[in-house]
Amino acid sequence: MSKVAVITGGAQGIGKGIAERLGNDGFNIVINDMNIDLAQETVEEFKKNNIDAIAVEGNVAKQEDQFDLVKKAVDKFGSVDVFINNAGIDQVEAVEDITPDNLDKIFNVNVYGTVYGTQAAAKQMKEQENGGKIINACSIAGKTAFELLGAYSATKFAVHGLTQVSAKELAQFNIKVNAYCPGIVGTSMWDRIDKGMVEYKGLKEGEAWQEQVNGIPLERSQTPEDVANLVSYLASSDADYMTGQAINIDGGIEVH
Ligand SMILES: NC(=O)C1=CN([C@@H]2O[C@H](COP(=O)(O)OP(=O)(O)OC[C@H]3O[C@@H](n4cnc5c(N)ncnc54)[C@H](O)[C@@H]3O)[C@@H](O)[C@H]2O)C=CC1
Numbered sequence: 015m016s017k018v019a020v021i022t023g024g025a026q027g028i029g030k031g032i033a034e035r036l037g038n039d040g041f042n043i044v045i046n047d048m049n050i051d052l053a054q055e056t057v058e059e060f061k062k063n064n065i066d067a068i069a070v071e072g073n074v075a076k077q078e079d080q081f082d083l084v085k086k087a088v089d090k091f092g093s094v095d096v097f098i099n100n101a102g103i104d105q106v107e108a109v110e111d112i113t114p115d116n117l118d119k120i121f122n123v124n125v126y127g128t129v130y131g132t133q134a135a136a137k138q139m140k141e142q143e144n145g146g147k148i149i150n151a152c153s154i155a156g157k158t159a160f161e162l163l164g165a166y167s168a169t170k171f172a173v174h175g176l177t178q179v180s181a182k183e184l185a186q187f188n189i190k191v192n193a194y195c196p197g198i199v200g201t202s203m204w205d206r207i208d209k210g211m212v213e214y215k216g217l218k219e220g221e222a223w224q225e226q227v228n229g230i231p232l233e234r235s236q237t238p239e240d241v242a243n244l245v246s247y248l249a250s251s252d253a254d255y256m257t258g259q260a261i262n263i264d265g266g267i268e269v270h
């Protein structure tokens with residue numbers, strides 16, 4: 015029987031790239047997203063390419079939605095073998111301008127969402143008794159400073175820490191927990207970050223993005239497929255002895 019991968023925030027961007035790659039690797043795919051129309055469109059696109067997939071609407075910041083997501087995955091495909099805590103949101107603000115509301119909002123999705131996804135996945139994986147893999151979306155901003163991404167960066171440092179602690183706690187159940195740390199990926203998230211940075215710095219549209227891309231040693235921006243190549247490995251049996259790692263995949267921006 016095919017293994018099952020759940021990808022949160024999988025309707026577009028990096029999550030979609032991961033879902034497509036894992037589908038091509040032979041997994042049955044469950045896409046969660048708040049944008050259910052787009053998630054359905056993605057599923058229809060996958061089905062045309064012989065990937066068996068369903069879409070489940072839900073907000074990762076709600077614990078009950080995460081448990082419902084796992085239940086729907088098991089009802090449809092029988093198990094959850096890989097769970098990707100991918101959904102995340104951005105904010106562009108100087109630290110001095112961060113508001114309590116914005117801080118709540120970004121921690122709710124990026125940090126609480128990762129905790130709830132891990133809880134729901136771990137419960138199911140323990141019941142299955144053959145372990146599993148939980149893979150978190152971190153970022154190089156979870157390891158190093160990015161000007162104007164203070165709140166976002168704090169959430170990714172938190173995801174980095176959660177990855178390490180979850181790995182230690184869940185190892186005894188043969189559940190591995192790792193994270194991917196992308197660099198500058200061309201998705202709707204970076205369209206918004208560019209807009210925010212352009213406003214702050216008085217630049218022209220696209221200039222903030224270009225500034226970042228110019229700093230990439232491999233001399234090109236990153237694609238969701240670049241990230242998916244790493245996640246495919248982390249989800250595979252080749253990574254069975256790896257846990258607690260947050261791995262950079264960023265074209266050489268962050269080298270320690
Ligand atoms: N784009 C980039 O350069 C980088 C992105 N990342 C991380 O990768 C992950 C994916 O990023 P992108 O694909 O660029 O983002 P994106 O904004 O292009 O796509 C995110 C998807 O998540 C969904 N989503 C947002 N909040 C949600 C919620 N509360 N519940 C369920 N779904 C929700 C959105 O509807 C959207 O479909 C994020 O965690 C992000 O922080 C990390 C490093 C770099």
Ligand SMILES: CC(=O)C(C)=O
Nearest residue numbers: 153154155196197198
């Ligand atoms: C969005 C993000 O994580 C970076 C590093 O650009």
